[in-house]
Amino acid sequence: MSVPEVKEKWSGGVTAVTLGATKAEGGTRGSTVTIGGQTGIPFLNFDGETPHPPAIALDVLDKEPAGWPPPLADVYGDVWSDPAAWAARVKQLGADLVNLRLVSTHPDEGDRSADEAVATVKAVLEAVDLPLIIWGCDVPAKDQVVMPKVAEAAQGENCLLGAVIEDEYRTLTAAAQAYGHKLIALSPCDINKSKQVNILISDMGYPLQDIVVYPSTASLGYGMEYIYSILERGRLAALSGDRLMAQPVFLDVGYESWRAKEARSGDEMADTWGPAAERGPAWEAVTATDLLQGGADLLAMRHPKAMEAVRMAVGQLLGE
Amino acid sequence: MIIFSERVNGMYRDVRKAINEKDERIVQDLVREQVAGGADVMDINLGPTKGDPVENFVWLAQTVHAATDRPLSLDSAKPHVLVAAMPRVRAALPDTKLIINSSTAAPEAMGQLIPVAAEQGAGIIGLTMDQEGVPGNVEKRVECGATFLMTAMESGITPEDIYLDPIILPVNVAQKQPANVMEAIRQLAIVSDPPPHFILGLSNVSQQCLMRNLLNRTYLVMSIAAGLDAAIMDAADKELVEAAISAEVLLDKQLYSDDYLKAWRMQKGLH
DSSP: OOOOOOOOOOSOOOOEEEEOOOGGGTSOOSOOEEEEOOOSSTTOTTTSOOOSOOEEEEEEESSOOSSOOHHHHHHHTTTTTOHHHHHHHHHHHTOSEEEEEOGGGSTTTTOOOHHHHHHHHHHHHHHOOSOEEEEOOSOHHHHHHHHHHHHHHTTTSOOEEEEEBTTBOHHHHHHHHHHTOEEEEEOTTOHHHHHHHHHHHHHTTOOGGGEEEEOOOOOTTTTHHHHHHHHHHHHHHHHTTOGGGOSOBEEEHHHHHTTSHHHHOOGGGHHHHOOHHHHHHHHHHHHHHHHHHHHOOEEEEOOHHHHHHHHHHHHHHTTO | OEEEEEEEETTSHHHHHHHHHTOHHHHHHHHHHHHHHTOSEEEEEOOSOSSOHHHHHHHHHHHHHTTOOSOEEEEOSOHHHHHHHHHHHHHHSTTSOEEEEEEOSSHHHHHHHHHHHHHHTOEEEEESOBTTBSOSSHHHHHHHHHHHHHHHHHTTOOGGGEEEEOOOOOTTTOTTHHHHHHHHHHHHTTTSSSOOEEEEEGGGGGTTOSSHHHHHHHHHHHHHHHTOOEEEEOTTOHHHHHHHHHHHHHTTSSOOOTTHHHHHHHHTTOO
16 A cells, blocks of 8 residues: 655745854854754655754753742752853753843842843853853833843844844844844743744844744643644744745743642652652653744753753654 | 736737837837836737747837836747747846746647756746647636646746736637636645746736626636736736735735835836
């Protein structure tokens, strides 16, 4: 019996976005990371090319995290009061990028100033030569003060800045444009808004090919299927030639996975759920590998064991 | 939606005069207006102009191409003119996608034009009629359309280069035909996978009618719902174009966003 031909003929593809800049490119990074570029359904190697496997950034916070469970404390506890040392740790663990979150600029988390944030970013840039993703604190009024200064301080490094939303996009877009950074466009679980945000940013003259979209994230057991279907629809639109949906996708897997009680709770649950040291990383790895098959290109993660498991799965899915 | 601009047609007095007098500016101003409105393909038709039609086609194709690099569709009801003009236009514009508009499903017409399209790597529009004229019913349209499709595919032309035109007649003389055309599209769409394109010379539906723009717009939306994905139409008619884009959004052929009209223009590189 012959096997029916299921290869689709796609007219579009996912944009390839390069993050970081080496000395030759005007920055100080040791190497760059390129994401996206696919021309077919994720991991169907007969359907199209996957020139760049999904990249993984590990989280670094700019202050000691509150409430990270023991499996994460075991990995980062000795360095997490110093973002530069923490960044050096994630490089040592094999991350492709550093996902730096300036949480301490939040009015309720220390309300650190823009100058302090700049000092942190500079320290991290000096400590490691990986490309950087940099986030504000999710309070638009504060981010509008902090992020332009951060963008200026990191000029030339071709960072990825997060995140613009439909109601607040002008300041960060202008900063990314002025200082040569890439941009994350966030539209929580709403594919139509995702397209709209890209239109708005593009209308300001920011290039569509420099945008990474972030449809928000949900972990295994907490509505992951909603995000999965958004990823699928977005990827199909990209492959069908919709240039406003062709951007590679960022997912915040670490943060969402470690909010799940199945990942967080300790060995008091070991009898029924297994040991905490394995359960949390497994929860994160399964969330990541599932979502990757919907179509994602850049993951922020936390546990090195989860990162390794995802890389192994990706290697197998790509037939490497 | 693949928009074929209908405007560079010698049936229009300004274009006829331009062709007769070889006035490039008139043609190119029209082309720019049509492309700015969203035209994907420039249909060129000499109409009742003076001189050698093949030379006129070459001049008109080069004149249009100087204003846009969009594909050209060579529009004539005379197969021998198209057979003679195609290689000449191809030689003058080696990198431009060409489409033959059109052949009927009559064996003689297909025998002349399909080999030319296959040889030149051109698209081809097939009218769902044969030597007996335009069918009044659905069945004969489907029969002619299927015959044309199969003949073209057997010659190695892929469905993406084949456009079936089920021929719309003016509603004031043939009021059953708009519905028949839509039904023919529905039936022909399942003949091959992937299906060919479906195209209409849209403004024919409203010939000699009073409410021309409204009829064109309404019928375009209706036939898009039946499966039409191309039309020979006035790309500078903003309401017409925007109705077509809206129809495609409502049919989930384009992803909705609040600025979907702007999104459509951005996709085409228009501002």
